[in-house]
Amino acid sequence: MCGIYGILHLDGSPADPGTVAAMGAITRHRGPDDEGWHQDGNCIIGMRRLSIIDLAGGHQPFASEDGSIWLVCNGEVYNFRELRRELEAAGHRFRSASDCEVILHAYEAWGDGFALRLSGMYNFALWDARRRRLLIGRDRIGVKPLYWRLDGQRFAFATEAKALLDLPGPAPRVDRVALASYLNLGYVSAPRSMFEGIAKLPAATLMSMEDGATTVACYWTPPERTEQGIGEVEWAERIRTGIERSVRMQMVSDVPIGAFLSGGIDSSAVVACMAAAAHGPVKTYAIGFEGSAADNFYNELPYARRVAKLYGTDHHEIVVRPDVVALLPRLLWHLDEPIADTAFITTYLVSEFARREVTVILSGVGGDELFGGYRRYLGNHYAARFARLPGFLRSLAKQAGRLLPADRHSSWLNVARLAKAFLESAELSFDERYRAYLQIMERSLAGRLLAGGTPAPWDPLVEAFAGCRQDDACNQMLAVDMASQLPDDLLLLTDKMSMAVSLECRVPLLDHELLEMAATMPETVKIRGGVLKAAMKNALADRLPPDILHRPKRGFGTPMGAWLKGELSALLERLLSPEALAARGLFDPGVVGRLLADHRANRRDYTDALLSLVNFEVWARIYLDRRSHQDVTAELQGMLA
Numbered sequence: 001m002c003g004i005y006g007i008l009h010l011d012g013s014p015a016d017p018g019t020v021a022a023m024g025a026i027t028r029h030r031g032p033d034d035e036g037w038h039q040d041g042n043c044i045i046g047m048r049r050l051s052i053i054d055l056a057g058g059h060q061p062f063a064s065e066d067g068s069i070w071l072v073c074n075g076e077v078y079n080f081r082e083l084r085r086e087l088e089a090a091g092h093r094f095r096s097a098s099d100c101e102v103i104l105h106a107y108e109a110w111g112d113g114f115a116l117r118l119s120g121m122y123n124f125a126l127w128d129a130r131r132r133r134l135l136i137g138r139d140r141i142g143v144k145p146l147y148w149r150l151d152g153q154r155f156a157f158a159t160e161a162k163a164l165l166d167l168p169g170p171a172p173r174v175d176r177v178a179l180a181s182y183l184n185l186g187y188v189s190a191p192r193s194m195f196e197g198i199a200k201l202p203a204a205t206l207m208s209m210e211d212g213a214t215t216v217a218c219y220w221t222p223p224e225r226t227e228q229g230i231g232e233v234e235w236a237e238r239i240r241t242g243i244e245r246s247v248r249m250q251m252v253s254d255v256p257i258g259a260f261l262s263g264g265i266d267s268s269a270v271v272a273c274m275a276a277a278a279h280g281p282v283k284t285y286a287i288g289f290e291g292s293a294a295d296n297f298y299n300e301l302p303y304a305r306r307v308a309k310l311y312g313t314d315h316h317e318i319v320v321r322p323d324v325v326a327l328l329p330r331l332l333w334h335l336d337e338p339i340a341d342t343a344f345i346t347t348y349l350v351s352e353f354a355r356r357e358v359t360v361i362l363s364g365v366g367g368d369e370l371f372g373g374y375r376r377y378l379g380n381h382y383a384a385r386f387a388r389l390p391g392f393l394r395s396l397a398k399q400a401g402r403l404l405p406a407d408r409h410s411s412w413l414n415v416a417r418l419a420k421a422f423l424e425s426a427e428l429s430f431d432e433r434y435r436a437y438l439q440i441m442e443r444s445l446a447g448r449l450l451a452g453g454t455p456a457p458w459d460p461l462v463e464a465f466a467g468c469r470q471d472d473a474c475n476q477m478l479a480v481d482m483a484s485q486l487p488d489d490l491l492l493l494t495d496k497m498s499m500a501v502s503l504e505c506r507v508p509l510l511d512h513e514l515l516e517m518a519a520t521m522p523e524t525v526k527i528r529g530g531v532l533k534a535a536m537k538n539a540l541a542d543r544l545p546p547d548i549l550h551r552p553k554r555g556f557g558t559p560m561g562a563w564l565k566g567e568l569s570a571l572l573e574r575l576l577s578p579e580a581l582a583a584r585g586l587f588d589p590g591v592v593g594r595l596l597a598d599h600r601a602n603r604r605d606y607t608d609a610l611l612s613l614v615n616f617e618v619w620a621r622i623y624l625d626r627r628s629h630q631d632v633t634a635e636l637q638g639m640l641a
Contacts, residue, residue, distance in 0.1 A: 003030030075122030142203025142487030263303025266364030
């Protein structure tokens with residue numbers, strides 16, 4: 001696991017090693033163990049290394065036998081042993097036991113088609129000196145992020161956007177088009193970032209610079225057709241076998257390894273497979289909150305203990321009452337872009353806890369997308385039943401829904417919130433109903449919120465749905481998730497928060513072969529009779545007890561809504577005051593004021609919308625005002641003094 005970066009001067013002038021060294025220094029947390037770089041005239045590629053496999057011999061960059069091709073890579077190639085055997089049989093000679101070196105020889109052997117031979121999570125940069133060609137790429141699912149910047153003088157890339165900000169050129173500015181989408185969805189989808197002039201490379205994409213031409217190509221998409229006529233027993237066996245295979249592959253490490261354990265189906269499945277493959281007790285790590293009833297609502301420690309005891313793991317727990325004011329600036333600096341998802345706080349805290357003992361961690365991220373675990377996947381199921389009601393009953397139900405409270409920090413309030421959301425979206429089109437379940441504020445509200453009007457429209461969900469060719473609704477949603485929220489929200493925050501403490505986080509449920517299998521599974525199998533993850537639960541019935549398989553789903557977040565109404569209310573008032581908003585000049589203070597009033601009165605649950613504004617303002621003080629996160633932390637603490 002590393003951070004990579006580099007520069008190609010378009011005019012042929014020599015690249016400056018000092019500039020690249022600075023890019024590496026600002027991302028040292030990604031690779032505290034080693035660094036290296038290679039210069040060839042107008043091109044420099046470099047990396048920081050977190051040593052995982054071949055601790056002594058895995059120094060990068062890697063070079064081909066004749067020194068004409070150079071590689072830096074961030075991540076892991078899980079099928080490197082099989083590829084290495086094939087390449088060695090064809091005459092290639094390896095200088096290390098590193099998994100990443102296979103990329104270099106695979107490029108020599110198979111050209112750009114090598115990307116389809118890799119199984120793993122990675123981004124890379126490859127310099128082909130003979131062709132004077134720079135090639136960068138990203139894994140199929142987008143587990144590892146990669147940013148790039150192109151101006152009239154240079155092309156630059158880095159694993160983190162902050163490494164690109166101090167290059168010569170204009171000061172960082174907000175991409176207002178990306179900002180409008182962020183207000184709607186709570187994250188920025190590739191290829192845009194929150195920075196004007198800095199782009200994210202989409203998942204499963206190769207980008208090359210050669211002879212003055214830029215080429216961007218997608219090399220993989222998930223299957224589009226479901227497999228019919230396969231029985232439940234066979235689907236269960238495929239799921240079980242696929243998860244076991246992926247977990248075994250991803251347990252390869254020369255440093256201590258463990259697993260996150262929430263007690264949910266996904267993390268419990270990963271731990272069960274690890275326990276079967278390990279030679280000793282698996283180290284597991286869980287987090288809980290202490291304090292109010294809202295804190296307890298997010299506390300999953302009893303379930304984690306249940307699974308830990310079942311599989312005899314070496315289990316560790318941390319119970320926290322996080323100092324959000326102290327954490328936010330530091331974590332938003334690490335994130336590079338604001339995200340309205342409180343999971344980044346939880347992920348950071350449990351990563352920091354686990355890093356005391358292990359360097360590699362396995363996570364259950366991705367199971368909900370592959371196997372139908374989100375409530376939004378039930379939209380078609382319930383909408384069809386709602387549509388069969390007489391018109392007057394539908395009308396009465398929608399009127400009653402408007403009176404329901406909107407909050408999420410108790411079982412009753414959460415049910416009311418979900419019912420309200422369903423009734424408001426039940427008669428929308430399929431794609432707009434999907435958006436309604438995901439969005440943190442309506443597009444019309446986001447438009448009114450932006451001072452100076454809405455910029456040129458860009459809608460990543462419209463683009464994602466336009467590219468869908470799947471033949472059932474659930475798999476269409478999987479394809480859209482893979483093009484938007486999965487890589488640009490969940491995986492981005494997982495990568496940035498784990499790497500903030502130099503912890504490599506692997507996601508075995510997002511193995512591309514497992515994903516391809518899940519993409520061919522019909523909706524009627526994944527969600528049978530309105531039961532989320534029905535096929536996965538069937539597959540794990542002999543591995544996990546019923547109270548784990550069938551317990552209510554709880555997100556890996558925090559009780560942020562309760563905190564914003566309680567101990568963080570003063571911070572909310574100061575950061576979103578009319579004066580602060582006017583000084584920033586991006587949001588309409590009147591619209592923000594009405595949003596705050598509706599949230600306080602429980603007319604609408606605007607937790608995520610308010611968090612998006614708070615996170616954006618804290619991010620702006622760091623990245624737009626060019627202040628240290630330590631300075632911003634002191635300022636926020638003063639607001640609560």
